[in-house]
Amino acid sequence: MTLLPDPPVIEFRSVALTYPGPPPVSALLPCDLTVRRGEYITVVGPSGSGKSTFLNIAGLLDLPTHGTYLLDGIDTATIRDVERTGLRGSRIGFVFQAFHLLPHRTARENVELAMLYQRTNRAARRARAHTALERVGLGHRMDALPTRLSGGERQRVAIARALVTNPSLLLCDEPTGNLDTATATAILHLLDTLHGDGMTILVITHDPQVAARAQRTVTIRDGILTDGAPQRAHP
Template sequence: MTEFPDASESPVIEFRQVGLTYPGPPPFEAFRPSDLTVRKGEFITVVGPSGSGKTTFLNIAGLLDTPTRGTFLLDGIDTSMLKDTERTTLRGRRIGFVFQAFHLLPHRSARENVELAMVYSGTSRRERPGRAREALVRVGLGHRTDALPTRMSGGERQRVAIARALVGRPSLLLCDEPTGNLDTGNAEAVLQLLENLNSSGITVVLITHDLAVAARGRRTVSIKDGALSEGDQVGGC
């Protein structure tokens, strides 16, 4: 089993002139060389209009795409030095994903959906039910562990998805438009949950096109035309 160093003293995300160009033809610069540091316990929002490069940022930060230039360190680990299998292992251990679509299996209970996240993580079969219940309690669904997603509200389904992201005890919670499919009340409940999780020490990076959602972060990074900048929010989202 691959062993990675302790991350307690390192930034969770460190971009050093990280960029991504697709070869084409013609070549397309999807993400311009950028610097970014996200430290443990931060709540960062990444905002930009459709087509700005938010998905590319997500794919790089989530170890789904490999930068074509620069250096990306995750928990102090130089990801450019890893083999594909090591990148997959690191992603599974250090990153929890929450998406706009819940991606739950409709005929599996909330607990079973959360357990599925541990199938390839090396967690023993005996340990999985308890870990899943613990994660569901943490998101306020301890009373719904046996419920099917088809019998749950949108807000509850997103909470199950967050529990699934948390069950591996990641360093980073990477959220892509997590309130995009929710009504106002459920969206607010999910944002409050993410804020509470952040207050407990979890690092949160939330990607959104919604400036009101972006304002919930302690720090906001903007993306426009594939370029990252801090301090100036992008209008016209």
């Protein structure tokens, strides 16, 4: 029996988004993009180019107004809103520039929050949060509050929270934007390690040095997406 290959994690088929007016604004023009399992891709472009629109579509926060978006082979426009929310929660891990941690919850509790809507009992949630924090090098800080953590540690908690549901895609929006150079480098090394373990990673960035770490870079300018050639081998 011949085994079929896994579908791409992300497949855009002539995807576009126009915000209603007046006047209507074409934030992303029709584009095609394929992100295969295990790839590491960066998305670059100037402010106002359409990067945020791309992020919102890829993260199932907005629906395209044209074209088809398949996530893990699932047509995201043909399912109900509640199913789309569940798909986002189970298949996509988000990492943001601003961390978005609850200040009065410990690192472990912040990670556990990502599993609240799953059918997982409390003991299992705690165990999985522990494992995720260990994976990002923070097993010794799991009971610390975010206010007691450095910027790099807070971002590691955010990454652990994104990983704890075992997503198909790690979607990062300027993940080093609030960090100093040394701390940013450590976070990028962590992303390299996760990629080496097989994680599919897509990073939105304005930093050429961050972009250069990926296998290939996608450029968005004036709503036009250009898919770049591969720039380095899998680590």
